[in-house]
Amino acid sequence: AQSVTQLDSQVPVFEEAPVELRCNYSSSVSVYLFWYVQYPNQGLQLLLKYLSGSTLVESINGFEAEFNKSQTSFHLRKPSVHISDTAEYFCAVTSSGSARQLTFGSGTQLTVLP
Amino acid sequence: DVKVTQSSRYLVKRTGEKVFLECVQDMDHENMFWYRQDPGLGLRLIYFSYDVKMKEKGDIPEGYSVSREKKERFSLILESASTNQTSMYLCASSLLAGRHGYTFGSGTRLTVV
Numbered sequence: 400a401q402s403v404t405q406l407d408s409q410v411p412v413f414e415e416a417p418v419e420l421r422c423n424y425s426s427s428v429s430v431y432l433f434w435y436v437q438y439p440n441q442g443l444q445l446l447l448k449y450l451s452g453s454t455l456v457e458s459i460n461g462f463e464a465e466f467n468k469s470q471t472s473f474h475l476r477k478p479s480v481h482i483s484d485t486a487e488y489f490c491a492v493t494s495s496g497s498a499r500q501l502t503f504g505s506g507t508q509l510t511v512l513p
Numbered sequence: 514d515v516k517v518t519q520s521s522r523y524l525v526k527r528t529g530e531k532v533f534l535e536c537v538q539d540m541d542h543e544n545m546f547w548y549r550q551d552p553g554l555g556l557r558l559i560y561f562s563y564d565v566k567m568k569e570k571g572d573i574p575e576g577y578s579v580s581r582e583k584k585e586r587f588s589l590i591l592e593s594a595s596t597n598q599t600s601m602y603l604c605a606s607s608l609l610a611g612r613h614g615y616t617f618g619s620g621t622r623l624t625v626v
Contacts, residue, residue: 408553433614442517442603442617450612489556493611499544499563501615505555 401426401492405504413512414482420475420507422464422490429495432473434464437487437506446488449473450495460484485511516540519604519618526625532591534621536604542616543609545587547571547579550601550620562587594625 406421424430431450435443447458454466464475473490487508491501520535536545547559548571558571560579568579576598580588587606591598601622605615 431612431614435617440522440620440622442519442619443605443615444617445614448614491614495612496610498611499607499609500546500558500561501611503556505553 401430401494401502403490403492403502403504405488405490405507407507408505409508409510411510411512412480415479417478418476418480418484418509420488420490420509422473422475422504424471424473424490424492426471426492426494430492431495432464432466433491433493433501434458434462434473434475435489435491435503437489439486443489446475480509480511482511482513485509517604517606517616517618519602519621521621522619524621524623526591526594526623528595528625530591530594530625532594532623532625534589534591534602534604534623536587536589536606536618537585538587538606538616539585540606540616541584542606543584544607545581546605546607546615547577547587547589548603548605549573550603556603559589594623596625599623599625 402425404423433448434446436446437443449466457463490504517538546561548556562581578590604618
């Protein structure tokens with residue numbers, strides 16, 4: 400069985416400041432990792448994913464996440480946030496192989512302040 | 514792009530009513546899922562389906578049922594709506610293996626009064 404822990408439920412940050420949203424997972428097998436973003440009153444959208452290869456993955460809007468196998472982490476970072484980044488962010492994991500389900504973390508609300 | 518369409522964005526129903534939430538995907542995905550989302554509780558899996566006419570209970574199936582008569586459509590049914598089923602309901606679909614992740618619908622915010 401897998402589990403995902405998002406260590407912070409709320410992260411307030413000022414505009415143009417850097418941000419890190421933390422995600423740790425637990426799994427006995429190799430994994431695929433995902434970050435999803437949810438804007439108010441919308442569904443979740445895939446932000447980025449790690450399947451294999453380079454441990455640093457990037458999204459089109461400036462976010463990046465680094466897969467750290469030894470620390471079982473997949474933290475999400477952005478060097479300079481905008482007001483429009485205000486949203487809830489979910490980390491998710493699945494086992495690499497034939498698994499069909501994702502296990503989601505409880506979410507982190509990022510609020511960017513002017 | 515894969516599209517997952519939920520029939521209603523906002524819905525208000527009365528206690529005791531039978532409620533149908535519809536979800537349709539247009540990319541021939543095998544897997545479909547229903548979640549509810551409540552503040553502080555994250556996403557909770559209600560039911561899922563890996564094939565037509567197949568359904569499996571998730572973590573919180575009580576008070577709900579589902580139907581998957583066609584591959585593209587996965588319906589969530591509240592047999593007798595109650596106020597504690599007021600929530601955001603999210604449908605998702607995915608290809609066979611988890612590596613593709615999920616595609617979510619826009620959600621249905623259901624209020625039971």
